[in-house]
Amino acid sequence: MSPIDGAEVAKHSSKNDCWIVLDSKAYDVTSFLSEHPGGAAIILKNAGSDATEEFKKYHPLSYVDDYLPKDAFLGPVDPNTFGQLRQTKDETSQKPSHTDPNAKELPHVSLCVSTPDFEAAAKAVLPHKSYIYASCSANTGASLKRNLDDWSRVTFRPRVMRNVGQVDTRRRIFGHSSPYPFYISPMGTMGAIHEGAEPEMVRGAVRKGIHSVMSTASTKSSEQIMQTYHDEQKRLGGASPTQLFYQYYMPVDHTKAVELIRLVKRCGYKGLWITVDTPVLGKRTADRYLQAEEALAVGLEEESTAEWEAGGDNAFAPAMGGRPVQGQLSPHTTWQDLEWIRKEWDGPLVLKGVQCAEDARLAMDYGCDGILLSNHGGRQLHTAPSALMTLLEIRTYCPDVLSKLEVFLDGGLLDGNDVLKALCLGATAVGVGRPFLYALGAYGSKGVERCVDVLADELQTGMSLLGITSLDQCRPDMVNTRRLLNDMWRPEEGSVRSKL
Ligand code: HEM
Ligand SMILES: Cc1cc2nc3c(=O)[nH]c(=O)nc-3n(C[C@H](O)[C@H](O)[C@H](O)COP(=O)(O)O)c2cc1C
DSSP, rough: OBBBBBHHHHHHHTTTEEEEEETTTTEEOOGGGOTTTTOOOHHHHTTTTTTHOOOOOOOHHHHHHSSSSSEEEEBBGGGGGGGOOOOOOOOOOSSTTTTTTSSSSOGGGGGGSSHHHHHHHHHSSSSHHHHHHHHHOOOTTTHHHHHHHHHHHHHHHHOOSOOOOOOOOOEEEETTEESEEEEEEEOOGGGTTTTTTTHHHHHHHHHTTOOEEEEETEEEEEEHHHHHHHHHHHHHTTOOOOOEEEEOOOOSHHHHHHHHHHHHHHTTTTEEEEOOSOOSSSOBHHHHHHHHHHHHHTTTTOOOOHHHHOOOOOOOOOTOOOOOOOOTTTTOOOOTHHHHHHHHOOEEEEEEESSHHHHHHHHHTTTTEEEEOOGGTTSSSSTTTOOHHHHHHHHOOOTHHHHSSSSEEEESSOOOOHHHHHHOOOOEEEEEEEEHHHHHHHHHHHHHHHHHHHHHHHHHHHHHHTSSSSSGGGGGGGGGGGHHHHOOOOOOOOOGGGGG
8 A cells, every 4th residue: 555645635624525644544534523422523623634642632542443444544644744744733732731831820739738629720721621521510510519519418426535546547348458448430531631541540549559440431441551550569569559440331242241341350450340320421511512612613513412312222432521432332231231240250340320229229139249329420310319318228228238238439529528428327438530530630640649648638637536546436326417318219108118
């Protein structure tokens, strides 16, 4: 195949005739434009040019083989003609980097003394699109607001005069010791937040010894992430208790679904967290505005989304403002799938996204080892219950779940003290998402470390002030849940409680 001139590629830069260069090779992506889950606009902006660097912010290069039709490949670009490719406008200000002189000034990391400080810092330096991706929530934002509010609707009942000079914050997750009862929640597409993506997050986690759950929708491959983990462990002489778990979005294709589990196993992830609150993508309102604006900016009208909202065979990975990606995630998943998954995976199995007592009980009946009470950070169902509310339901209607399974919560946690509330009510540990993502975006792994310190400091102080010296001493009578209980779901009169 003879090399193609950069000048030739540059000519194909419209929506009816669109070529791009990736990794020094030219591709005709005209017919792929309308199928691109990230929208046509972002590719059109790079039409006729070398899109490699932009592409790598969001995707591994393997996506080219995985998703582009074979006949899209046109040939290698003549290296002497690279200069003749279409030049896109300088995107420096779009880099998720605080080295950009145009970005607002980034406060010194030590000035981040509470987790909301990381959000303010990230907002100042991240490209608008990246910030929207991290911060957005479903519909009117009601689920997210409820997540945030409910933590302070539960209040403490502290005990005094208990010799609390020394506190022990350690907790085990599936037998793996952790210095703190919180871990980093799985979040996709970290490459849009920091150029070091997931590996940079993992370095911070390993240095602080906290566990982390890695997303199926990660920018980097499962192998690359695990390699970083081992490299960092080696650097520290294997001293870190950190373990990596894997968040699993089940692909539609059964062979692929099995393949993915086997890969996760080979890589050595310590648990499989199956996300079950995402059969279709929630309506991410802020993303929708952005996508429509971007499309209009390159002269496209945003296509109607009704078809994929309806579900069917559509699938996706929830990347930036994620849209359906054919084959990536199955809306057809049922409880029966747990049977074959269990045959493939003999390690800890957690359902991520349980939102009522009935499903908590089913998870137990189907042999899961854990459940994560979560509404996906308020990004999925409009007006979904907070994890705390679901925990109260479980305590009321099927408390045996709490003694048989490891129970995790996530969503809206901004303060180390709130972790204690969940533990008093029977939780094993709590997942923290956005605070770590913002910390990563603003300061890289140093920010991740600082975020652990902030939460740990609040937790330690909280334990002393609550009157406990170890987490085993957390008791339900140390919190007042009355206000949340008032709002808690109850079976309608006449229905039988034992149905639960
Ligand atoms: C031409 C080959 C491309 C392929 C095969 C491809 C494939 C995909 C796929 C499968 C997704 C779904 C989410 C995921 O798994 O991460 C996605 C989303 C995305 N892609 Fe691409 N992509 C291509 C080009 C590009 C380029 C050139 C850019 C940027 C300059 C880009 C930016 C994005 C963004 C921002 C998303 C997030 C989704 C959203 O906004 O809804 N992609 N792409
Ligand atoms: C930007 C972003 C990306 C996410 N990506 C995933 C994902 O790929 N898989 C998943 O199961 N959950 C994902 N989640 C949900 C988180 O795992 C977690 O449930 C949620 O963020 C917890 O709420 P918090 O951010 O308020 O702490 C994502 C959340 C955010 C904010």
